[in-house]
Structure formats: C-alpha cells, structure tokens
Amino acid sequence: MGRLPRLFDRPLTLLTGRPLDGRHRTAYTPTRHLLNALASMTAGLAAGALALAAGGWWLLLVPAGWAMTLHSARNLRMMVYHQCAHLNMWGHKRHDVLLGRAIAALLMIQDFGRYSAEHVADHHALHHMTLRDPTVQAFLVSLGLRPGMSRRQMWRRMLGRTVSPLFHARFLTARIRSYFHAAAPAWRAGTLVALAAVAALATWLHLWLFVLVAWVVPMSVLYQVSNTFRLCVKHTFPAPDAPVRRGRDYFAGLTNAIFLGEAAPPPGLPAGHRLLAWARWWTRMLLVHFPARYLVLTGDTVVHDFHHRAPMSRDWANYLYAREDDHRLGHPGWPPYRHVWGLVAAIDLVFDSLRAADPAEYDPDRLAAVNHRELFSAFED
Structure with a gap:
C-alpha cells in the first residue's frame, strides 16, 4: 500500500491498524476518544x-x-471502559470509576466493579487463558467450542450462535443480570x-x-454479533507441550495484532488487468476490511498485543503508533511481535490453537461449579 499517494496514509493507517511510518503520528487524547464515541452515537x-x-x-x-x-x-466498551478498569483512562481513580460505571449502565453490560476486579485478577495474571479466565469460559460454555474440533466445525458452531434467537436472548438476559446483580x-x-x-417519554x-x-x-443483536466475532480473535490457546506457563515469552505468545487490508496491485500490469485488480482491491478494502475494522475490531483492539505488554501505558490513546514505536525500537525485554492480516485469518489462527489445545486442560466439565447463566458476561471481558 506504500505505493499509494501520501494523502491515503492516515486513512489507511486507521483502517489497517499498521502505520506506514512514524512521520504522521496521531495526537489523540483519552478525552478525544470519548468525545468521538459520543459523537458517533449521536x-x-x-x-x-x-x-x-x-x-x-x-x-x-x-x-x-x-x-x-x-x-x-464498541469503542466505549472495548477501549474507554477497558482503560477505566485499569484506572488508566485519565489516571484519576474517582473519574475513571465514575465513567466506567456510567458506561456499564448505558450499554447494560457487566457491572464495572465486578468487571475490573475479574479482568485484572483473572485475565491479566497467571490465570490468563486458563479455566479461570472469562475468555476461556466463554469459548467452552457460551460458544460450545472444544479442543479437537475441526476449523470447519468451530466456524459452523460460532456462526450458528450468531443467528440463534435463543443465543441472543440468553446473552442479553445475562448482560442485564450481570449489571443489576453486582451494581451498587x-x-x-x-x-x-x-x-x-x-419509557415514559417514548410513550x-x-x-x-x-x-x-x-x-x-x-x-x-448487532452488539452481540460483533462481540462474538471479537471474542474469537482475542487470544490464542497455549500449546499443550508449552514447557513453562509463565514469563514474557509465554504470555506474549497468546496475543497477536490483527491488521486489516491487503497488498495493492503491483505496477506494470496491462491496462485491462490493472483496472480489474484495482476494482477488486477497492471493493475488498471497502466492503470486507472496512466493516471488520469499523464494527468488530474497533479502537485499539487491532493492537491488543501492545496492551498486554504495556497495560498501563499512558500513550494508549495513540495505540497504533505506540505499538509501532515499540516494535521499531526492538520491543525491549519482550519477544518479537506477531501479527496476522485479516479477520478471517485471525479467527482461523485462534480456532487452530484451540483444536490443538489439551482437551484435559480445557474440559468444560471442570466448570460445573460455575453458574453457566452468568458466563455470557464473560463475553464482556
């Protein structure tokens, strides 16, 4: 894509999640992200x-x-609410908690206090991608996916959930319950x-x-479909033969960036082929990759791997460039970054990791003590 005119640099950076270079670094602030989200909703x-x-x-x-x-x-939930849970939105505990509680009430999602405690203790700790992790619970119970399933079986089951009225009714009910059950x-x-x-005004x-x-x-329905696709690309499952389940090498290997887009047509094509190639490229960028970015991989979710390396980074608002800067500086103290291009490829990567995972370790029967009616709230992790 670097062959395109410079005026496309910023739009393509926001779309793909990968800056061409660091010369056009954004200067976003947490407040700007919040205002942009509210403007989009309005x-x-x-x-x-x-x-x-x-x-x-x-x-x-x-x-x-x-x-x-x-x-x-999705931006309010996956970026602003998430940073509030880390008390890293504005870095002011009272303000971050207040905003987090307000977003939970507006979107009717898991109560902020319970979410922030579970997120930090079970998702950003030694329990990451174990049965204690809400992400794993959602895979095994809410989606019904299992180690050993083929990629085709997982796709069929996941897509079946997204068009199931029962799935959406249970999901919505669990969202409401998870908010009212734990809210102050x-x-x-x-x-x-x-x-x-x-209700009174509407009447x-x-x-x-x-x-x-x-x-x-x-x-x-639309929120929950987006949430389901996002769940399926968040983290890969560890290989059963991983020798040590701790340390930066291990945890970095469970998360990768997801960039959206594809290479522009090469120069030198015959006129007819060039026209068809560019038509195909624009069609796929606008009708495949843009919806995936705008509706599923919103905000900083494309570079979620940077967040797991630097969860308290004060430069999170400029997430694309913060990750790129760390990558170009040699990711000090961490293994090399990994990435995959495309939403479908990213889902395939996660499904393949679950297929190869240890069935004894990810046995859903071991979750028998958990109230399955509440597990849909794990989608909000």
Whole structure:
C-alpha cells in the first residue's frame, strides 16, 4: 500500500491498524476518544430518527445509523471502559470509576466493579487463558467450542450462535443480570429511574418505534454479533507441550495484532488487468476490511498485543503508533511481535490453537461449579 499517494496514509493507517511510518503520528487524547464515541452515537441516533421520520428512500439510512451506533458502543466498551478498569483512562481513580460505571449502565453490560476486579485478577495474571479466565469460559460454555474440533466445525458452531434467537436472548438476559446483580444499590436505582424516564417519554411522544429500531437493535443483536466475532480473535490457546506457563515469552505468545487490508496491485500490469485488480482491491478494502475494522475490531483492539505488554501505558490513546514505536525500537525485554492480516485469518489462527489445545486442560466439565447463566458476561471481558 506504500505505493499509494501520501494523502491515503492516515486513512489507511486507521483502517489497517499498521502505520506506514512514524512521520504522521496521531495526537489523540483519552478525552478525544470519548468525545468521538459520543459523537458517533449521536450521529447514529440522528440518522435513525431522520430515516424513520422521512420514510421512503430515507429508510436506507437506518443501517448507517446502526453502524455508527454500534461503532460507538464498541469503542466505549472495548477501549474507554477497558482503560477505566485499569484506572488508566485519565489516571484519576474517582473519574475513571465514575465513567466506567456510567458506561456499564448505558450499554447494560457487566457491572464495572465486578468487571475490573475479574479482568485484572483473572485475565491479566497467571490465570490468563486458563479455566479461570472469562475468555476461556466463554469459548467452552457460551460458544460450545472444544479442543479437537475441526476449523470447519468451530466456524459452523460460532456462526450458528450468531443467528440463534435463543443465543441472543440468553446473552442479553445475562448482560442485564450481570449489571443489576453486582451494581451498587444507588446505581441500580438510578439506572431503573433512567429507564423508566425513557419509557415514559417514548410513550408520551410516540417514539417507541425509534427506540426499538435505532437503539435496541444495534445494542442487542448487532452488539452481540460483533462481540462474538471479537471474542474469537482475542487470544490464542497455549500449546499443550508449552514447557513453562509463565514469563514474557509465554504470555506474549497468546496475543497477536490483527491488521486489516491487503497488498495493492503491483505496477506494470496491462491496462485491462490493472483496472480489474484495482476494482477488486477497492471493493475488498471497502466492503470486507472496512466493516471488520469499523464494527468488530474497533479502537485499539487491532493492537491488543501492545496492551498486554504495556497495560498501563499512558500513550494508549495513540495505540497504533505506540505499538509501532515499540516494535521499531526492538520491543525491549519482550519477544518479537506477531501479527496476522485479516479477520478471517485471525479467527482461523485462534480456532487452530484451540483444536490443538489439551482437551484435559480445557474440559468444560471442570466448570460445573460455575453458574453457566452468568458466563455470557464473560463475553464482556
């Protein structure tokens, strides 16, 4: 892609997750990420409102509104809420906790206090990718995947879940339960009051269609589909013959970057072939890789490996360049970075690692003591 004009550098960096060089480093701040997410949500809801009010061809705006609302929600959850859990959003405990609790209430996800405790203790510790890790629990119970399954079987089961009404009903129910079960009494009461106020206004102003179409659809089914795909690329399972299950070499090997895109057509092609090659390239970049980046691998999830190496980095807001800088500096004290190109390839990598994993170690029967109704909240890790 380096052969493209320089004006494409910044858009391609944001799309692919891989900077061409460090000369156009971003200067994002945590607050800017938060405001961008809120602006996207506002635009998505506005597009939905306009489409429903105007009708006709304007209804084509509804999917665009869904996309913007979902993008906002996923950025709030996977980036802002996540950094709040590490008390690394603004580096101010009171402000980070307050924002985290507000996001949990808005998105109706696992209570912030419980999430932050589990995330740090079970996901960023020696229990990473063991049965104690919520990510592993979600694979074994919520998705029903097992070591030894073929890649095709895993794909079929995962895609089947994303179109299953029962799966989505259980997922949504578990999200609501995981929030209200653990939230502080004051936050539970405040959330119920807010929901009652929204319901009253929707009834009074005849806006229930808007609420259901513009908010409930992207925040339930679409959110959960995105979450499921994201789960399937987060971490690889350790090889059964890994000699030592600790240390930087081991933990770095469980996470890789996921870049999106593909090489631009080479120069020198005949005119007809060049036209077809560029048409194919633009089609795949816009209709395959862009949706994967915008709706699934949002925010800093493309370089989640950097977060596991530097979870308290104060440069997290400029995540793409922070990882690239560390890579170019030789990743001091850590093994080389790994990456894969494309969402499908990234899922295949994780599925292959689970297929080769130790079936005795990842035996779902060992999770019998866990309340399976709550395991859907593990998707929120």
